[in-house]
Amino acid sequence: MPSTSAMLRCLFIVQGEGRGHMTQALALRSMLARAGHRLTGVLLGRSSARAVPAFFRDRIEAPVTEFASPNFVTDPQHRGVRWGATLWQNLRSLGAFRRSLAVIDAALRRQQPDVVLTFFEPLAGIYHALYRPRVPFVAIGHQYLFLHPVYPFPPDRPLQRGLARGFTALTALGAARRLALSFYPADDRPERGLVVVPPLLRDELLRQPLDQEEPFILVYVLNHGLGEEVRRWHADHPEVVLHAFWDNPAAPDPWRPHPNLTFHHLHDTRFLEMMARCRGLVCTAGFESVCEAMYLGKPVLMVPVEGHFEQYCNARDAAAVGAGLYDDHFAIDRLLAYLPHHAPRTEAFRAWVAEAEARFLREIEIVVDERRPAVVGV
Known part of the structure; x- marks a missing residue:
């Protein structure tokens, strides 16, 4: 010591x-x-x-x-x-x-x-x-x-x-x-x-209640241009409730292009609170967001930023330890099909974080x- x-x-x-x-x-x-x-x-x-x-x-x-x-x-x-x-x-x-x-x-x-x-x-x-x-x-x-x-x-x-x-x-x-x-x-x-x-996870995450679930999918996009892909997917699946966080200061906060689709500005505590309540997370394959979802037991669809080798490696590594799955696009229907089969390794991951x-x-x-x-x- x-x-x-x-x-x-x-x-x-x-x-x-x-x-x-x-x-x-x-x-x-x-x-x-x-x-x-x-x-x-x-x-x-x-x-x-x-x-x-x-x-x-x-x-x-x-x-x-x-x-x-x-x-x-x-x-x-x-x-x-x-x-x-x-x-x-x-x-x-x-x-x-x-x-x-x-x-x-x-x-x-x-x-x-x-x-x-x-x-x-x-x-x-x-x-x-x-x-x-x-x-x-x-x-x-x-x-x-x-x-x-x-x-x-x-x-x-x-x-x-x-x-x-x-x-x-x-x-x-x-x-x-x-x-x-x-x-x-x-x-x-x-x-x-x-x-x-x-992983280094914030106290605000560690204090979130566990084992909550409400009928919506949470989306996080690093580059706001990916928001258009989310909108296109939702146009074909308007019955799915999505809450998306993006870095787009030009947009109003919140912005609702559809009653079941809401875009929010980045906000640390609001994002964590909604992650604790969602059915699953769709995000670019940044290490931190994936770890937060794993700690809360939420399945993840990871979409590495195009041309970003580090994120591609993150996605493969996380999928191999049971975080969820990865894709080249925001194929949220894949996540919806995967949800009943997700077998989280939450207890082992929380013990590691501790x-x-x-x-x-x-x-x-x-x-x-x-x-x-x-x-x-x-």
């Missing part, structure tokens, strides 16, 4: 693309606070396409500093990733990224943290490689499971596998630990600094103990 008993000063560096990394940061902040540690600030990689959700600023309880960070470019319909445009935009932004590294360095020097906790932000890894800070970094994300030798990658995509592993390693350059969030336990790889840990707080605190405190004699600033 770690010997750390003093309060730790912790700094977060969080990737701002999607909601998953931000909700993981919220969950870890609560764990650190319960252990008597302090979050001194959050550095948030900014996406030009999305504003920082209000729920994150309201609940993180620390100053948030945004900086320009690499992000995906989607197609004009906001349905999938355009890799050529993504590369070109990020190359054009190299000057802004250099300024972001200076922002990170200034924050470390000003706040003097005992540990920096990074949530899959690529500039965190680049910063460590270039600036060589003395303070230890701990990298957190489900993608670090890609670095595990037994991760079940799709067998037919070797180039994408190599690129995914390379980018994942980039985000954790210099990290003392890589904490790989996983749907299931797996052996650690200490020679790689790789520790397999449970280990998260002790495991995270232990790994973070051990890292600080290992480095504490050498830390004299950054």
Whole structure:
């Protein structure tokens, strides 16, 4: 067990693309606070396409500093990733990224943290490689499971596998630990600094009542262009009640194009409350939403964002452990047909999640103990 008993000063560096990394940061902040540690600030990689959700600023309880960070470019319909445009935009932004590294360095020097906790932000890894800070970094994300030798990658995509592993390693350059969030336990790889840990789920989810069910399907779409596909499906199945959450600030909240179809703006607690009551969830294959559904025992239809290899891997991995099924499209009728056959492994998953707080605190405190004699600033 770690010997750390003093309060730790912790700094977060969080990737701002999607909601998953931000909700993981919220969950870890609560764990650190319960252990008597302090979050001194959050550095948030900014996406030009999305504003920082209000729920994150309201609940993180620390100053948030945004900086320009690499992000995906989607197609004009906001349905999938355009890799050529993504590369070109990020190359054009190299000057802004250099300024972001200076922002990170200034924050470390000003706040003097005992540990920096990074949530899959690529500039965190680049910063460590270039600036060589003395303070230890701990990298957190489900993608670090890609670095595990037994991760079940799709067998037919070797180039994408190599690129995914390379980018994942980039985000954790210099990290003392890589904490790989996983749907299931797996052996650690200490020679790689790789520790397999449970998902980071927020207290608001863990407090939701269990075993509720009302006659509607919940839908979550990361890119609002996918909402049109949901509308087309519902036009052919108007008797099905759907509640959908999307990132579309131009639309009213709520928006009801049909009495049985309602679109809501992203809202953290409302989404979790409705997930606890739904029959099943349809979502893009982000790790966090799938974990939340698994904890609540809700079957999931996962639709990976087009061109998003990481989400394709998430969907295959989650389906293999009983979360539900996956498809290239929002084929909600497949989920409806699957519902009577769903055999959730809820108790085992909840037991795994229950280990998260002790495991995270232990790994973070051990890292600080290992480095504490050498830390004299950054």
